[in-house]
Amino acid sequence: MPEPVDFFQAVVTAYLEDADHAPLLHDPVHARVVRAGDVTDGDLILAGLDMGGADYFNDPYTARPEPYAPACGCGVCCHLADHPSAVVVLSNRHPWQACDPWPADDLVLIIPAHRLPEQSTKE
Ligand SMILES: [Zn+2]
Numbered sequence: 001m002p003e004p005v006d007f008f009q010a011v012v013t014a015y016l017e018d019a020d021h022a023p024l025l026h027d028p029v030h031a032r033v034v035r036a037g038d039v040t041d042g043d044l045i046l047a048g049l050d051m052g053g054a055d056y057f058n059d060p061y062t063a064r065p066e067p068y069a070p071a072c073g074c075g076v077c078c079h080l081a082d083h084p085s086a087v088v089v090l091s092n093r094h095p096w097q098a099c100d101p102w103p104a105d106d107l108v109l110i111i112p113a114h115r116l117p118e119q120s121t122k123e
Helices: none
Strands: 032-035 044-050 053-062 087-092 099-103 107-111
Antiparallel strands (some): 044 053
16 A cells, blocks of 8 residues: 655755756656656656756656657667667657657656645645
């Protein structure tokens, strides 16, 4: 049976006053770190993460995952054709003219389309 857990608050940007670097602050309760392979349709993608920190995108975008096709011809998918592990496509020509392929194990900061149940109703 699922049990609620508490997470510590985390600072995920060094530029709190910069709107380009702090979109998370609009909705901090719902932001989650997930594997790219676990992103689902409708998740709002805010940043890529690695051990060095968060790389925020200028414009968060909505995930429209598709199966990865190395030979799709968009000009981006081909760059990951030799990646040693699984690759996923998080968006397909939306909002860009090319696909957005990611190694499935890379970490992504998202606002999930399907939010976790609220623990309390305080606003
Ligand atoms: Zn492609």
